[in-house]
Amino acid sequence: MMHTATPWRASSLRSRASAALTMLCALAAVSFQSGGSPAAAPIAVAVADFDYFDTSGEVADQSAEHRARVASFAALLRDHLAAQGNYRVVPIECPDQPCTATSMSQDVFIAASRKAGARLVIYGGIRKMRTLVQWGEVQLLDLEAEKLLMQRTVTFRGDNDAAYRHAADFVSDQLKETMPKP
Structure with a gap:
């Protein structure tokens, strides 16, 4: 029917x-x-853990607090980048934690970053010079072009969570200006 x-x-x-x-x-x-072209995929970026060196000579052992603050610094950078939408943050896997640029050879660090699928990798370290003075070294490496895009030294005052948060905000702004866009 x-x-x-x-x-x-x-x-x-x-x-x-x-x-x-x-x-x-x-x-x-x-x-x-706008313009009729397809939206570009976010760029994969890895943010390594940051090294920490305390050369202040202070008597009190603050290593646990410093490890937490340095880990928070890297986490804040990851969060800022992910929130921008232009970047996809990928984790670097390494056998030993923290996973820093100095905890492994340069070749192994680069290979681990590439294995994570990163096109860009951010790494560096923070050094406590005196009671309230910190120095940070931040590098941005383009793995595809095999080129260092940024190497900055930043200083910040304070040895507390707020000082590290403020420094991470500043570094995030510097990265935003320097990093390639999709």
């Missing part, structure tokens, strides 16, 4: 087709930037 579309069924089919077409147009609009 052959069924013919009743007006209700034809109307329902047209509505579904119209909804599907609207959805396809919306998806196409989302996947294109």
Whole structure:
């Protein structure tokens, strides 16, 4: 027995087709930037753990607090980059923690960064010079171009969570200005 579309069924089919077409147009609009070109995929970036050196000569052992602050510094950089949307943060895997640029040979560090799928890698260290003076070294390496894109020394005052947060915010802004865009 052959069924013919009743007006209700034809109307329902047209509505579904119209909804599907609207959805396809919306998806196409989302996947294109202004100018009509496809949106670029985020750039994969790895942020290594940062080394820490305390040369202040202070008597009190603050190594646990410093390890936590330095780990937080790297985590804040990762969070800032991920929030921008232009970057996809990928973890570097290494046999020993923390996973810093000096905890392994240069070749092994680069290989681990590439294995993580990173195009860019950020690494460095923080040195406590005196009670309230910290120095940070930050490098940005483009693994694809095999080129150092940024090498900055930053100083910050304070040996507390707020000082490290402020320094991470500043470094994030510096990276944002320097890093290639997709």
